[in-house]
Amino acid sequence: MDHQTTPAPARLPAGRKAELLAYVAEAEHATVAQLAARFEVSADTIRRDLHQLHRRGLVVRTHGGAVSVDVIGAAEKRLDVRMQIHTEEKERIGALAATLVSSNSVLMINAGTTTLSVVRHLGERRDLTIATNNLRIATEISPNIVRDLYLFGGSVRIGGQATIGPVSLQLPGGRDLQLRCDLALISVGAVSAKGGYSTSNLSEAVMMGEMMERATRVAILADSSKFTEPLFAQIAGLDRAQYLVTDAAPPSELAEALGHAGVQILVATASGQSENHKAAQ
């Protein structure tokens, strides 16, 4: 696989980024120096490009270069079926979001790997009441921290470990009860100034919206790759949440919109633990 296509004279930034993405995708991995030489720009420019592509989730940035998302996906998928991509960012977000949870409170948690990582960090809490549509929570949670665990019934999303259905429970006795909770933990697909919170699956969007409506406080979980254009189905406007837990400060426009909507932004910095930096490998 030779990449001697063009000497790349004067090209548009966007065009270069597209080629850069194609290059990384085909070569599976590339170093910054390599790319700088190939496109005849400075290493700093390559870094900035890769940073953008990383934020859009098209590439995984690493120290020294970048690797294709398929590669990391394939590598992790091969042996990590039970524990989906559990990256450093998601763990940090989960740990920070867990600080919003106090003992004896009532939670609603939607499906998703990010919310699952919150559950892993609830070690000190006790007597929680949790209602969720996430099947994995039932298997991963420690029995010590939970008083009651309820699972919303419905259709099981194939592949995903979640159910799709209404946010309600009919306990033996027949009639439907109105449910409330202290805190809803919702992992969304996208956060944008224009489109608010959104995701790509309509049924899931409905569920998330219902959970949010039943909650006294709402925390949105979204890593920085979710700061993009709105996706297919809008869940709610920005002002519907009290907290946004993420791993990097949102772009200024979005930050301003969130501030205007009264959303408190919690950023999980890497400094907490002296672990590795970006999502490696």
Next chain:
Amino acid sequence: MDHQTTPAPARLPAGRKAELLAYVAEAEHATVAQLAARFEVSADTIRRDLHQLHRRGLVVRTHGGAVSVDVIGAAEKRLDVRMQIHTEEKERIGALAATLVSSNSVLMINAGTTTLSVVRHLGERRDLTIATNNLRIATEISPNIVRDLYLFGGSVRIGGQATIGPVSLQLPGGRDLQLRCDLALISVGAVSAKGGYSTSNLSEAVMMGEMMERATRVAILADSSKFTEPLFAQIAGLDRAQYLVTDAAPPSELAEALGHAGVQILVATASGQSENHKAAQ
């Protein structure tokens, strides 16, 4: 498993970690010295890499090297299965009960290890519709054999991998639907001539009863240790089922009662054949 792919020509740190992970995954275990030679870096670097992968749960660190999570995962799973007293009898019962299931049919399955073993033997079926309160089914079933999978919501029984609630589903739209199925697979706690089918948990008994009422045909799964006195909560009378799948012929008094109730007794023998007892009236 030949790993003579590359002599490792100046790789990215992250890229090396990815390959390292793949190497460990395939070889199942590897020593630090081995990996250091393979990737042409110092043993210290390998140690640091393994430490990071360990923190992310992708590998298990041991003295001298690391082992793949699959291996220990499989070991745990075996242990897990053993914990459920996953005897050969139950597997035989599961295999035999699976013969009652035809493609394109609609099943209701209750919680329990015996019913779970039925699911493992459905390999050839296709386009099944399954409704259950068993969380394990959602994770263990192959997506190829199921068209739709529904989970009854409710309280999650601690320790047990099952939900407790009414046998109904409210899909988005609001109102409750009447459900029917072709076959209900019910694993019970006891079968007796006097007490019919019974179990020790009241809520579960209610669920089993509801599943049976909604089924055209009912198969009871019970190994021979269940031919005892009735337990706390009666589920239904003997005549409510069409089949009893077990691993040894019941005592004569019970066999007679079952025959009188019109129950066909399927015995899974050690040789894999099924004896077909239709007790004479």
Next chain:
DNA sequence: ACAGATTATGCGGTTTTGTGCGAGTTAAAG
């Protein structure tokens, strides 16, 4: 068309990360 604003790029600084080496410590094996 032109001035101002926005974006993109490169450069020089500092800071962080990755790596190897050596000393001291700990764990496994004979």
Next chain:
DNA sequence: CTTTAACTCGCACAAAACCGCATAATCTGT
């Protein structure tokens, strides 16, 4: 109990990343 191998910790050095700023290119509004 001894001995060897592996681990931990601290340090040093180099590469990479980050930050701020200056400059060039591009876009926008009148």
